[in-house]
Amino acid sequence: xxxxxxxxxxxLPLLVVILLARxxxxxxxxxxxxxxxxxxxxxxxxxxxRELGRQMLAKADSYYHGGxxxxxxxxxxxxxxxxxxxxxxxxxxxxxxxxxxxxxAAHAGPAGTGFPDPWQWIDRQVHAQPHRHLEREALDExxxxxxxxCRSAPDDVQARLTAAYVLERQTGEPRAAIRLxxxxxxVVPVSPELAFALGELHLNKLKAAGEAxxxxxxxxxxxxxxxxxxxxxxxxxxxRTLHYLAVLARRRNDAERLRALVGLAExxxxxxxxxxxxxxxxxxxxxx
Amino acid sequence: MATNSIVELHEVTRRFGAVAAVDRLSLDVRxxxxxxxxxxxxxxxxxxxxxxxxxxxxxxxxxSVLGGAPExxxxxxxxxxxxxxxxxxxxxxxxxxxxxxxGLCGLDAATIRAxxxxxxxxxxxxxxGRRLLRHYSKGMLQRAGIAQALLHDPDLLILDEPLTGLxxxxxxxxxxxxxxxxxxxxxxxxxxxxxxxxxxxxxxxAILKQGAQVWCGALRDVAxxxxxxxxxxxxxxxxxxxxx
Amino acid sequence: MIVWxxxxxxxxxxxxxxxYRRKDLVVVLxxxxxxxxxLAFFTPFGVKGASRYVNELAMLPIWIFSAxxxxxxxxxxFPPEFESRTIFPLLAKPVDRGTLLAGKFLGACAASLSxxxxxxxxxxxxxxxxxxxxxxxxxxxxxxxxxxxVVVVSALxxxxxxxxxxxxxxxxxxxxxxxxFFYGQRLPxxxxxxxxxxxxxxxxxxxxGPHVEFxxxxxxxxxxxxxxxxxxxxxxxxxxxxxxxxxxxxxxxxFIRKKI
Numbered sequence: 001x002x003x004x005x006x007x008x009x010x011x012l013p014l015l016v017v018i019l020l021a022r023x024x025x026x027x028x029x030x031x032x033x034x035x036x037x038x039x040x041x042x043x044x045x046x047x048x049x050r051e052l053g054r055q056m057l058a059k060a061d062s063y064y065h066g067g068x069x070x071x072x073x074x075x076x077x078x079x080x081x082x083x084x085x086x087x088x089x090x091x092x093x094x095x096x097x098x099x100x101x102x103x104x105a106a107h108a109g110p111a112g113t114g115f116p117d118p119w120q121w122i123d124r125q126v127h128a129q130p131h132r133h134l135e136r137e138a139l140d141e142x143x144x145x146x147x148x149x150c151r152s153a154p155d156d157v158q159a160r161l162t163a164a165y166v167l168e169r170q171t172g173e174p175r176a177a178i179r180l181x182x183x184x185x186x187v188v189p190v191s192p193e194l195a196f197a198l199g200e201l202h203l204n205k206l207k208a209a210g211e212a213x214x215x216x217x218x219x220x221x222x223x224x225x226x227x228x229x230x231x232x233x234x235x236x237x238x239x240r241t242l243h244y245l246a247v248l249a250r251r252r253n254d255a256e257r258l259r260a261l262v263g264l265a266e267x268x269x270x271x272x273x274x275x276x277x278x279x280x281x282x283x284x285x286x287x288x
Numbered sequence: 289m290a291t292n293s294i295v296e297l298h299e300v301t302r303r304f305g306a307v308a309a310v311d312r313l314s315l316d317v318r319x320x321x322x323x324x325x326x327x328x329x330x331x332x333x334x335x336x337x338x339x340x341x342x343x344x345x346x347x348x349x350x351x352s353v354l355g356g357a358p359e360x361x362x363x364x365x366x367x368x369x370x371x372x373x374x375x376x377x378x379x380x381x382x383x384x385x386x387x388x389x390x391g392l393c394g395l396d397a398a399t400i401r402a403x404x405x406x407x408x409x410x411x412x413x414x415x416x417g418r419r420l421l422r423h424y425s426k427g428m429l430q431r432a433g434i435a436q437a438l439l440h441d442p443d444l445l446i447l448d449e450p451l452t453g454l455x456x457x458x459x460x461x462x463x464x465x466x467x468x469x470x471x472x473x474x475x476x477x478x479x480x481x482x483x484x485x486x487x488x489x490x491x492x493x494a495i496l497k498q499g500a501q502v503w504c505g506a507l508r509d510v511a512x513x514x515x516x517x518x519x520x521x522x523x524x525x526x527x528x529x530x531x532x
Numbered sequence: 533m534i535v536w537x538x539x540x541x542x543x544x545x546x547x548x549x550x551x552y553r554r555k556d557l558v559v560v561l562x563x564x565x566x567x568x569x570x571l572a573f574f575t576p577f578g579v580k581g582a583s584r585y586v587n588e589l590a591m592l593p594i595w596i597f598s599a600x601x602x603x604x605x606x607x608x609x610f611p612p613e614f615e616s617r618t619i620f621p622l623l624a625k626p627v628d629r630g631t632l633l634a635g636k637f638l639g640a641c642a643a644s645l646s647x648x649x650x651x652x653x654x655x656x657x658x659x660x661x662x663x664x665x666x667x668x669x670x671x672x673x674x675x676x677x678x679x680x681x682v683v684v685v686s687a688l689x690x691x692x693x694x695x696x697x698x699x700x701x702x703x704x705x706x707x708x709x710x711x712x713f714f715y716g717q718r719l720p721x722x723x724x725x726x727x728x729x730x731x732x733x734x735x736x737x738x739x740x741g742p743h744v745e746f747x748x749x750x751x752x753x754x755x756x757x758x759x760x761x762x763x764x765x766x767x768x769x770x771x772x773x774x775x776x777x778x779x780x781x782x783x784x785x786x787f788i789r790k791k792i
Contacts, residue, residue, distance in 0.1 A: 063584065067755040119738065122746050122771065123717055125764040126677075129757060144585040147576035167577055176577060341624050343792045361626035369624035375616040377546065379553040391542025392625040394535030436621060446624075 041152065053153025060145035060162065066132045140170045150180070157191050160184040164197060174205035192223030192237055199244060213248045216241050239265060243274040246281050253286045292319040294444060294475055295340060300349035302335055302499075309335040311499035312349070317444075317477050322470050324486035325479040326522065327496035333479040334372060336496070337448050340477075341369055354444060365393065368437035372448040372479075374429035378422030382413050382432055385421065386439055393440035400439070407435040412461060426453035434465070445469065447478035451485055463489050487518050495525050502526070539627050543635025544642050551605055551643040560597040561650070567593055572662075583663050588754045590658065594651045595678075595750070599709060602644040602682045606689025607701040609636045610787075619792060629787050633690070637780060640686045645679055652678070670759040674749035677765065680772030681747035685709060687779035688742060694786045709744055716745040742775055 041049050062069045134141060146163035149156060164177035178201055184194045199215035202208045219241045223234055242265045249257040262282050265275040295317035302310040310332045317323050327333050338344045339351050342359030356363040376385055383404060390400030408414055411431040416424070421432065430453055437445060451459055466476055466489055480486055486493055487507060494504040502525040507518070551557060571586050613619040622632065652675045660666040688708065692701035715722075719738040723731045746768045751757065 063755075066757065067751040117720065118767075119743055119746075120720055122764065122767055123743070126746055126749070126760055126768065127717065127751070129751075140579055140581045141584045142582075143576040143579055144574070144582050163577070167579070170581075171579060180577070338792070341620075343620065343623060361628055363626075364624060365626035367624065369621060371617060371620045371624075373617050375618055376621070377550070377618060379550055380546075384549070388542050388546055389621070389625060391538050391545075392622070392627050394538050394626065396538070433621075440626075 045152075050153045050156070053149045053156045053159055056145050056149035056152055057156065057159045057162065060142045060149065063142050063145060064134050064139075066129065066134065068129055068131065136169075139166050142166050143170070150184075154184070154187045157184065157188060157193050161193060161197055164201075168201065168205065174201045177201060190222050190225075192219045192234065192241070195219035195222055196237060196241055199241075203244070203248075209248055209251060213245065216244050216248070220245070235269065239269045239272050239274045243278055246278045250281045250284065255282075255286065258282055293317060294319050294354050295477065296350075296352045297336070297339070298350045298352075300336075300339060300346045300351060302332075302339060302344060303347050308499050310339065310346070313496075313499065313501050314349075315494055315501060315504070317475060318492075319475055320470065320473055321491040322466060322476040322478070322489055324490035324493040325477060325496065326481070326483065326486060326493055327479075328481075328526065331496040332499040333496055334448060335499075337369075337446055337479060340446060341367065365440065366443040368440070368442035368445045370430075370433040370437040370445070370447045370450055372452070374426065374433045374453070376421050376429065376432060376436075379420060381418045381420055382408055382416055382435070383418070385432060386436060389436045390439050395440060403439055403441070404435075407438055410465070411435045412458075427455055427458050430454055430462075431458075434462070438469075443474060445474055445476045445478075447476065449480060450478055451480060451482050459485065483518055483522060493518065495522060497526055536631060539631050540635040540638060543632065544639035547605060547609070547636065547639025548643045548646065550608075551601070551647070556601065556604065557647050557650070560593075560601065560647075561654075564590075564593045564597065564651070564654075568658075572658075583659075584754050586662070587655075587659060588750065590655050591750045591754060594648075594655060595748075598644065598648050598651065598678065598682055599685055599706075601647050602640070602685040603689045603702055603705050603709075605643050606637075606640040606686040607693050607698045607705070609640055609690055610693040611698050611701075614792075623792065630784050633780065633784050633787055637686065637690050637776075637783075640690060641683055644682045644686055648675070648678060648682055665756075668756075668759075670749065670752050670757065673759050673765055674753045677747040677749055677768055680769050681744055683772050683776050684742050684744060684747075684779075687776035687783075691779045691783045691786075694783055694790065708742065712741050712744050713748070714745075716741065716743050743771070746771060 045052060058069070143163070143166060146159060146166060149159035150163055153159060160180055160183075164180045167180065168174050168177035178198060181194050181198050181201070185191060185198075188194065195215050196219040199212045199219060202215060203212035220238065223238050223241065242261050246258055246261045246265075249255075249261060258278075258281060262275075262278045265272070265278050269275050293316035295315075297313055297315040300310055300313045301308055313332075313336065315336075325333055325336070335344070339346055340353055340358055342351075342353075342357065342364070351358060354363050354366050358364070358367075377388070380388065386404040386407065387397075387400055390404065395403075408416075411434055413428065413431050413435065416428060421429065424432065430450065434447075434450065437447070451462060454462060463485065466478075470476060490507055492504065492506045495502050503521060568586070568590050571589055576582065610619075613622065623629070627635075652671075656667050656671060659671075665671075685705070688705050689701060692705055696704065716738075719734055719741075723734045723738060725731075726734060749760065752760070
């Protein structure tokens with residue numbers, strides 16, 4: 001027969017724990033190791049959540065490549081990120097076939113010893129795959145991992161940018177992507193990339209020129225401290241931002257503003273193609 | 289050794305390091321008899337049984353069981369063994385246990401079914417039904433042990449401490465069972481501490497002390513009041529007052 | 533021959549019965565459902581349609597639990613028999629030690645493979661209902677090769693059960709299996725990059741270690757790659773059989789010499 005006192009004895013420590021959990025943070029608010037407002041992930045993982053976020057992003061990248069990672073296929077060796085594909089003809093519209101236009105080398109495997117190795121043969125047959133990309137219709141397969149990346153590391157800008165891109169592309173609805181990016185800016189308010197992406201979405205998808213211009217200005221302000229430091233990505237982002245602002249100024253027939261922007265571009269990026277494009281804008285007659 | 293011996297141990301020695309668990313033991317078990325193998329704890333009874341079953345090889349001497357080496361499957365097909373500690377697979381019931389052991393003996397399903405039903409009735413486990421062995425009492429496990437030992441209708445039964453854990457009624461039933469089996473022509477070799485039980489059913493008794501046989505004889509040759517004489521013989525030989 | 537088959541069948545049936553009576557399988561099935569059900573209803577960013585992550589996350593516990601079951605069943609083949617002394621009435625029966633070993637091994641394989649088939653059936657039904665993909669060829673190949681994995685792991689567990697305690701056996705086999713699973717593919721590269729004697733040791737591991745990564749077709753299944761050529765499937769299956777036979781021969785040698 002169960003002794004009810006035993007049940008009570010088990011209940012008592014539980015009540016003590018609950019009481020302590022409620023009172024200690026209040027009593028010692030200033031001395032608690034956790035930062036107020038930390039969520040459960042931060043409490044459990046701490047700084048490891050950033051690494052978790054990176055892993056989730058890498059997982060999304062592998063999903064894009066049919067489950068392959070850079071270490072699995074030598075065809076991916078020359079790619080550090082998808083930015084390497086930018087500008088390559090036909091890449092963005094790759095329907096998932098073997099990556100023919102780029103001529104990736106067939107998987108060669110590690111250097112052999114000259115002695116036939118049946119294990120390596122089996123391994124290559126079972127695992128090695130040609131490089132491929134996910135079909136456009138299947139891009140939502142990346143979303144769970146991108147969601148996890150954003151959730152794990154809210155300050156991971158790349159994760160948010162990729163997630164916003166895929167989200168907008170798959171749903172055709174830019175507002176979800178905009179919300180995601182705006183959320184990111186509350187965590188990393190100084191990110192020029194997030195502001196730039198918001199500007200592009202407002203301009204290209206919502207056709208909201210005024211709002212877009214506001215975001216591009218913010219991107220320029222956020223990036224101001226990084227570009228002169230010699231960060232190549234930041235400099236590229238700066239000239240692109242200036243170009244967008246110039247286009248918007250041209251549309252508004254704001255010649256003075258346009259001249260100022262061209263002046264900035266010529267000062268920092270005199271030889272860049274976008275600077276030349278901006279000069280052409282300046283030379284064009286005003287639209288009616 | 290008698291001409292009708294079916295088990296013959298000749299000058300068998302088995303050592304564990306410097307200690308001789310069985311020391312130049314010569315023993316025979318005759319066709320159709322019940323031989324009681326008595327001795328104190330650590331005398332070497334279980335080791336002797338292991339040698340008879342081929343679980344271990346003697347360091348010296350020879351062991352012959354049913355005319356052959358005990359480790360041969362053909363020999364073991366004619367031996368039924370009941371171990372000292374009644375541990376069987378706790379997640380089986382008695383039917384499944386007998387089906388398992390019957391399969392190991394190479395019996396077909398119909399034979400196993402028929403024999404298992406008879407044996408379960410015979411050893412008094414019919415009421416156990418589908419209860420799993422982990423819920424059996426010690427006495428019930430001993431009965432399960434004898435059932436699995438008899439399943440393949442062996443010629444020779446080797447029982448190690450078969451009466452351990454049995455209540456008085458169960459002991460009587462067990463005694464009757466052994467006597468029945470003897471009348472069916474089976475040969476029974478059992479080790480025990482129970483002198484009184486040995487006196488009631490054994491034809492011959494062998495007493496073991498520190499691995500060596502100190503006395504072996506037919507009970508009918510023991511004069512006077514059997515109970516006291518066997519006890520006297522047992523105590524005297526263990527105390528070393530009477531030469532073997 | 534008939535007698536031998538009956539003996540092997542009796543031993544094998546015992547292992548299967550033990551797995552199901554111990555309810556280990558029920559526990560892992562419930563755990564799998566608890567993990568997977570919430571995932572199946574998850575909609576990241578409110579968007580439905582992603583299914584590969586569910587497939588991948590379903591495959592992961594299948595692999596983990598199949599390894600746990602195979603190792604758990606095979607590691608318990610002999611130690612409990614010796615501890616509880618049920619080995620004595622077992623060896624007293626007219627069955628030689630080689631047959632005993634074979635029967636136990638087949639029982640462990642049968643038990644683990646039955647659990648594997650249940651897992652794969654559940655996975656196949658899940659993907660069939662969600663995605664309309666009903667047991668494609670690559671899925672069947674994955675099941676076949678996974679069965680090879682189970683056979684190899686069972687053989688390793690059986691070999692270890694004759695010389696190690698269950699917990700030591702489980703630990704060592706788990707480390708070996710996990711190590712080869714994650715690093716087996718990289719061994720040739722490591723061999724080439726290490727100085728002696730490390731490269732010799734790694735080379736030895738590469739040649740004699742159990743390459744369990746050969747049996748992993750998850751990527752192909754989840755990401756809908758084409759099936760593996762059948763001659764490769766045959767080669768991998770032959771590898772599993774050969775490795776298991778080598779382990780069994782070693783186990784037989786140990787068991788015959790083992791003092792009871």
